[in-house]
Amino acid sequence: MRIIILSREKTFLFLYLLGILFCLPLLLPYFLGTEFTEGKLHRTSVVIDPGHGGVDGGTKDRQGNLEKDINLDLALKIRAQLQQSGLNVPMTRETDTELSPFIPGRTGRHRRDLLARIAKAKTSKSLFIVSIHCDWSTDRTRRGMVAFYNYRNPSSKKLALIIQEELNKTQTIPQKAAPGSYFILEQPGITGVLIEVGFLSHPEEATLLQTQNYREKIALSISKGILRYLQTISSN
Ligand SMILES: [Zn+2]
16 A cells, blocks of 8 residues: 555656656746747737838939838848747838828828828837838938937837947948937837938948848848847846
């Protein structure tokens, strides 16, 4: 009788140890506190917003290449890269279209267009929105990529600083992330970063922005920045 009880105890002990052994790989990330687990990433949404589109071409270079096309191509590249890491990546537009149509006699199209982008970001329950744009200046020597943030929002600032670090690995002259007064950054309830990926008024930068190789590099820098930011918030 005693022998039977002992073997039962041993069986329970064996099953108990076996249970711990199987659970260990699942619990390890929590013990280490550093890994952004696949499961978490699969539930994370980040909106990518290619600026302008459709009737709104944005700015353009001397050859007439439009900002809206560069923004969209970069955004599609960023989405593909982030999806490979398991992120859910809704976009405000996936084709060359405006988000609010031009209606003759009615003003405020641009504002309605931006509000539609914000609404999309909010309904997708995304952590933040990253807006992609190209810059233009009357000073033709101005060049460089800058990530802009809402200075009242610490998350926006932190995300912009990390993305800027990654962008600076790609550009010859490092730039500083800066506070920006853009409509899309100042909306309550959503964190935003707006990236100006270069000046279409700078001949050399405008030419670079027409090459697939350079666009791939920029997209990768932005994707890496986003993933690094997600790692920092998951380990806190
Ligand atoms: Zn723009």
